Amino acid sequence: DAGVIQSPRHEVTEMGQEVTLRCKPISGHNSLFWYRQTMMRGLELLIYFNNNVPIDDSGMPEDRFSAKMPNASFSTLKIQPSEPRDSAVYFCASSLGGNTDTQYFGPGTRLTVL
Amino acid sequence: AQSVTQPDIHITVSEGASLELRCNYSYGATPYLFWYVQSPGQGLQLLLKYFSGDTLVQGIKGFEAEFKRSQSSFNLRKPSVHWSDAAEYFCAVGAGGNQFYFGTGTSLTVIP
Numbered sequence: 195d196a197g198v199i200q201s202p203r204h205e206v207t208e209m210g211q212e213v214t215l216r217c218k219p220i221s222g223h224n225s226l227f228w229y230r231q232t233m234m235r236g237l238e239l240l241i242y243f244n245n246n247v248p249i250d251d252s253g254m255p256e257d258r259f260s261a262k263m264p265n266a267s268f269s270t271l272k273i274q275p276s277e278p279r280d281s282a283v284y285f286c287a288s289s290l291g292g293n294t295d296t297q298y299f300g301p302g303t304r305l306t307v308l
Numbered sequence: 309a310q311s312v313t314q315p316d317i318h319i320t321v322s323e324g325a326s327l328e329l330r331c332n333y334s335y336g337a338t339p340y341l342f343w344y345v346q347s348p349g350q351g352l353q354l355l356l357k358y359f360s361g362d363t364l365v366q367g368i369k370g371f372e373a374e375f376k377r378s379q380s381s382f383n384l385r386k387p388s389v390h391w392s393d394a395a396e397y398f399c400a401v402g403a404g405g406n407q408f409y410f411g412t413g414t415s416l417t418v419i420p
Contacts, residue, residue, distance in 0.1 A: 198351075237398065237410040285351055293408035294340040294359075299351030 196220070198300035200286050206306045212274040215303045218267055219288030227297060228261055228271050229285040237285075243269065244292060276307045312401045314411035321389050322419045329384040329414050331399030340402040341382040343373055346413075347395045355397075358382065369393070394418045 199218040207213055219226045228240040241251040246263045254261070258277070263269040273280055283304050287297040313332045321327055333339060340359050344352040356367025363375040373384045382399060399411040 236412045239408060239410075242408075287352075292402075294402040296342070296354050296357060297352075299344075299353070301351050 198286055198288055198298055200284075200300035200303050202303060203301060204304045204306075206308065207276055208308050209277055210275045211307075212272065213276045213280075213305060213307075215271040215284050215286075215305070217269045217271070217286030217300060219269070219286070220298055221267065223288035223290055223298070224266075225289045225292050225295070226263060226269050227287040227289075227293070228269070229287065230282045231285060231302070232282045240271070240284075242293060273305075276305075278307045281305055281307050312399055312409045312411040314397075314399055314414050316414045317412070318415045318417070320417040320419060323391050324388050327384075327386045327389045327393070327416070329397050329399075329416070331382045331384065331411060332380050333382065333399075333401045334380065335401060335403055337403070338377065341373075341375060342400040342402070343367065343371070343382070343384045344398045344400060344410075345369075345395045346398065352398060355384070389416075389418055391418045391420060 201216045224245050226243045230238045230240055240253045241261045242249045243263045259273055261271045283302045285299050285302045287299045289295040289297045311334045315330050342357045343355040345355050346352045355371050356365045356373055358365045358375045366372050371386050373382055375382050394416055396413045396415050398413045402408045
């Protein structure tokens with residue numbers, strides 16, 4: 195069974211450009227999470243979906259960040275416009291039953307904004 | 309507010325030595341407790357979890373953790389560390405609803 199799939203694995207872009215990160219959760223999982231990891235701030239939960247509905251987006255840094263989950267097998271995290279301080283590794287994770295269940299992480303997308 | 313504390317930012321141990329990584333949480337009730345490991349350049353992988361029942365939990369790769377309610381702790385242990393255990397270790401707490409928190413992580417270096 196395939197794990198959580200993220201694309202791209204690496205993204206280098208210039209400040210002001212739009213960036214879209216993609217995630218395919220494990221089939222059958224009901225919950226999807228987007229995290230950001232930096233040296234300064236560690237792992238931060240950005241947003242959490244349950245049955246394709248955003249449950250908690252309090253971690254989304256600002257209006258430049260948006261996330262969608264149009265169906266159970268796909269989610270996007272978009273940054274528009276991107277800024278150098280958005281440089282980080284972004285992880286997607288999925289679980290069978292919310293945030294009290296085991297989360298399975300994707301390999302991450304390393305984003306560099308120049 | 310709920311929180312997770314990993315007091316040790318970095319730990320160095322010799323191969324074959326025992327290991328204990330500390331984790332303390334702040335929560336009014338018994339939360340769901342997790343330990344994850346992250347190897348360089350990889351995503352996180354679950355080592356073990358505690359929901360209820362026996363307070364000593366066995367995980368993968370020879371790790372175990374003990375939930376101590378009186379100390380609000382969930383420390384991770386391994387009796388004999390292998391060089392491949394060098395990684396970043398994260399304690400996490402889930403309290404239902406929107407509440408899920410990772411600790412800041414402990415980086416483990418293993419000396420041959």
